[in-house]
């Protein structure tokens with residue numbers, strides 16, 4: 696494992712690169728955590744280890760205001776995550792060992808990779824949104840984010856969200872401008888979307904709608920599982936492994 700920072704626009708994003716064993720050249724998956732998350736979460740590590748086990752390198756990166764990266768949680772927005780992720784892809788494209796590039800993210804990270812895939816569709820062999828929280832923009836337009844209720848036409852400067860944390864109003868202002876359907880329509884490559892059908896954070900209808908809107912999407916619904924695959928983590932990792940292997944055939 697190599698641990699380092701990816702600098703962009705004067706800030707550092709904390710990254711870890713895990714290589715598969717005994718391989719010189721191989722595909723790379725960029726893997727991103729969710730809202731309030733970080734790269735050492737159980738489901739993120741499980742995905743990374745599964746990918747490594749079938750010969751894929753994995754670049755885990757913590758986005759603005761999360762984990763050991765720069766920026767405060769309160770000040771993060773989806774635009775900051777998008778510009779950060781674009782810089783991460785630029786970095787990944789400089790790595791000589793990489794044969795094919797993939798991108799995967801969980802929850803808000805899943806929304807992020809949907810947006811990035813639409814912005815640079817030529818750069819990825821395939822995209823893997825895990826329980827993607829792509830209802831966030833709709834929720835922001837309705838005035839309900841992470842347990843905070845607000846007037847969507849008069850957004851306060853601070854939102855008081857779950858767990859007593861503060862989130863800047865700019866998060867909501869930015870989220871209101873995002874239309875993931877547009878990003879979905881711009882990516883024609885293969886997509887694997889995995890979600891528990893008892894996900895408590897992302898409505899099941901969003902998983903089904905994304906799968907229908909993508910031109911080439913495999914939807915794996917895990918029976919009875921939660922947002923972070925607490926009951927069947929192995930079913931998530933099995934779906935990811937099978938999909939990635941099919942992409943490399």
Ligand code: FER
Nearest residue numbers: 729730802803828840841896
């Ligand atoms: C919300 C529901 C879920 C929300 C964020 C999430 C910001 C994201 C969850 C995750 O990334 O795990 O209302 O608002």
